[in-house]
Amino acid sequence: xxxxxxxxxxxxxxxxxxxxxxxxxxxxxxxxxxxxxxxxxxxxxxxxxxxxxxxxxxxxxxxxxxxxxxxxxxxxxxxxxxxxxxxxxxxxxxxxxxxxxxxxxxxxxxxxxxxxxx
Amino acid sequence: xxxxxxxxxxxxxxxxxxxxxxxxxxxxxxxxxxxxxxxxxxxxxxxxxxxxxxxxxxxxxxxxxxxxxxxxxxxxxxxxxxxxxxxxxxxxxxxxxxxxxxxxxxxxxxxxxxxxxxxxxxxxxxxxxxxxxxxxxxxxxxxxxxxxxxxxxxxxxxxxxxxxxxxxxxxxxxxxxxxxxxxxxxxxxxxxxxxxxxxxxxxxxxxxxxxxxxxxxxxxxxxxxxxxxxxxxxxxxxxxxxxxxxxxxxxxxxxxxx
Numbered sequence: 001x002x003x004x005x006x007x008x009x010x011x012x013x014x015x016x017x018x019x020x021x022x023x024x025x026x027x028x029x030x031x032x033x034x035x036x037x038x039x040x041x042x043x044x045x046x047x048x049x050x051x052x053x054x055x056x057x058x059x060x061x062x063x064x065x066x067x068x069x070x071x072x073x074x075x076x077x078x079x080x081x082x083x084x085x086x087x088x089x090x091x092x093x094x095x096x097x098x099x100x101x102x103x104x105x106x107x108x109x110x111x112x113x114x115x116x117x118x
Numbered sequence: 119x120x121x122x123x124x125x126x127x128x129x130x131x132x133x134x135x136x137x138x139x140x141x142x143x144x145x146x147x148x149x150x151x152x153x154x155x156x157x158x159x160x161x162x163x164x165x166x167x168x169x170x171x172x173x174x175x176x177x178x179x180x181x182x183x184x185x186x187x188x189x190x191x192x193x194x195x196x197x198x199x200x201x202x203x204x205x206x207x208x209x210x211x212x213x214x215x216x217x218x219x220x221x222x223x224x225x226x227x228x229x230x231x232x233x234x235x236x237x238x239x240x241x242x243x244x245x246x247x248x249x250x251x252x253x254x255x256x257x258x259x260x261x262x263x264x265x266x267x268x269x270x271x272x273x274x275x276x277x278x279x280x281x282x283x284x285x286x287x288x289x290x291x292x293x294x295x296x297x298x299x300x301x302x303x304x305x306x307x308x309x310x311x312x313x314x315x316x317x318x319x320x321x322x323x324x325x326x327x328x329x330x331x332x333x334x335x336x337x338x339x340x341x342x343x344x345x346x347x348x349x350x351x352x353x354x355x356x357x358x359x360x361x362x363x364x365x366x367x368x369x370x371x372x373x374x375x376x
Contacts, residue, residue, distance in 0.1 A: 028271075058132055060132075060135070060248060060250065060253060061247055061248035061253065061255035061267065061269055062253070062255075062269060062271075064267075065174075065267060065269065065284075065286050068164065068165050068166065068286060068335075069174070069286075069335055071166070072172065072335055072336045076336075089133050089136075092139040093136055095139065096136075096137060096139055096140065096162065096247070097162075097164050097247070097257070098161075098162070098163065098164045098166060098167060099164060099166070101166065101167075102166045
């Protein structure tokens with residue numbers, strides 16, 4: 001499949017925080033979608049970029065690679081990358097790939113926003 | 119928003135494409151001819167744990183005229199993985215083959231200087247992080263020359279089957295970084311993937327031209343990872359081989375005392 005089914009929408013929940021709501025499959029073809037969403041999320045000056053995986057359909061290894069690239073961009077802009085809504089399976093994948101050491105993971109949106117506010 | 123993450127794909131068979139959770143690599147069923155060093159017990163590492171600049175390198179060969187599906191090509195690639203490797207970079211799958219969570223042991227030789235013969239040995243390996251019908255991703259262990267992932271995939275592009283190798287890696291420690299930047303290791307590694315794809319195409323009866331593209335994802339060096347040199351697989355392999363006479367003498371002594 002040479003296309004992505006991923007769609008991403010951005011919510012600016014505060015001047016400092018934007019949430020990217022992810023739907024569908026993240027694979028190699030999702031690069032433009034995720035980077036466009038990041039650009040939109042950053043355009044308001046957000047320092048915290050939060051990925052919402054609650055409606056993630058599937059992610060393959062190329063998708064994990066995209067998250068690394070996104071993480072590098074976020075770090076370069078001195079922003080912070082957080083995530084919530086990962087199923088148990090993808091939490092394990094984040095641990096296996098050690099992305100969990102670089103991206104703070106929370107159970108749900110409320111916990112992620114609480115951590116940002118702390 | 120719901121209070122707990124749903125698991126809509128808990129029964130998705132594609133989840134089985136991922137390696138099972140593990141904090142360290144475990145080698146079982148290693149080929150008898152393999153040194154099997156620097157892998158067992160090592161943690162898998164991502165590009166975030168490496169030292170040097172992070173590069174994404176993509177190698178592609180168009181298999182024009184091939185009457186096989188991407189899944190058929192990938193099956194052939196998986197089943198014959200070692201034969202596509204160059205002589206100075208041998209890959210040895212464990213007895214289980216290329217499956218999620220399995221290990222491919224590697225015995226490579228690298229040149230000490232650009233243009234000189236490859237003679238410095240490195241025994242290491244990689245873990246299959248992900249494997250589906252058209253994609254295989256391997257993840258490196260601590261001490262491996264590169265920290266990160268290599269993804270091998272086959273797909274259709276403009277009506278043509280394409281085989282691709284893509285790496286997303288940093289040199290693991292300062293010594294590997296020096297070899298990469300100044301002593302030709304980077305171009306040697308590039309040559310390995312060009313060889314693999316050319317060889318794959320040859321075996322499929324196609325004369326393929328490998329296209330290479332490189333993107334510098336992160337130009338920064340991660341000095342906090344300089345300590346990775348402690349587990350440098352190259353250094354440890356050299357010491358292991360230097361200790362071979364001692365091990366031989368010790369084993370001889372034990373045999374004589376029995």
